Amino acid sequence: MRTLNPRGKTLVDLWLASELLSARIDHTLGAVHGIGYVEFMVLYQLAHSPGLRMRRVDLATAIGRTASGVTRLLRPMEKTGLVARDSSDRDARVSLVTLTPAGRQRLEDALSTMNELGQRLTQSVGDSQLDSTAAALAILRD
Amino acid sequence: MRTLNPRGKTLVDLWLASELLSARIDHTLGAVHGIGYVEFMVLYQLAHSPGLRMRRVDLATAIGRTASGVTRLLRPMEKTGLVARDSSDRDARVSLVTLTPAGRQRLEDALSTMNELGQRLTQSVGDSQLDSTAAALAILRD
């Protein structure tokens, strides 16, 4: 049977590693902070954007979701006050997502859990190998 | 604001890289072969298992899904004849999933697409860095 070449296999390994780890992270974040991995990423991206706010389209591409998905994802987050809605004075089509103080606080809490998870889940990988992996992943994001 | 430590950040980078790449791979596989990334992984795992068959639970853990998810995932694949159902003579609870010739052929076709995608999507990462990354991902799978 035909087999995968090294780069094709890397794609598969990436998918497998991500799926398995994400499930565990998702459960932990859910149990400890009441948010899923995707919601964590929303808070994280907002915290790293200028003014703690983003357009919904930009958020969508940043987290690999569609605009429609973002609309539905943010609705409950608005209700629980983790994010809020703002309008742009330059473009009336735009609806900005902003990080509320409550969202900021929730992110703070979740960050420490993520740090612990990072230590635990990657403990069998050495520092130098991890550095090289992180660098490669950053490149692959584009 | 508190920040992620290097290992926490690696988790985030892994998630981002995987989400963004998976979306593209999923679309390509769907357009060219009529299967999604998860379905490809089912065929791939079956092809690499002894006898081209697996228990549903084992398949579930292998691809990071629940048993329930596997039940629902396989139903359409059985209908289209990519996989078939078999029973175990050792354990009457077990329902084995087997790779059909049609499934095997579909996998063959998809493998070449995956190889091309692998080349294209990882072209900006050098060989040695990719090797190290693949090794790290393999470790992280557990």
Add this chain to the structure above:
DNA sequence: GACTTATACTTGACATATCAAGTATAAGTG
């Protein structure tokens, strides 16, 4: 061998995502 506990799978209820289409506004073009 009867009784408890564990495992394999399926199903109902629900969560979360996509796509295609619709609305509103902006930007480009003659």
Add this chain to the structure above:
DNA sequence: CACTTATACTTGATATGTCAAGTATAAGTC
């Protein structure tokens, strides 16, 4: 300026996944 095209967002229909509970069979225990 009128007209076409592009962009930002939302919504209806639908796909795909989870969890909790149920059924069937196996394995462990006394």
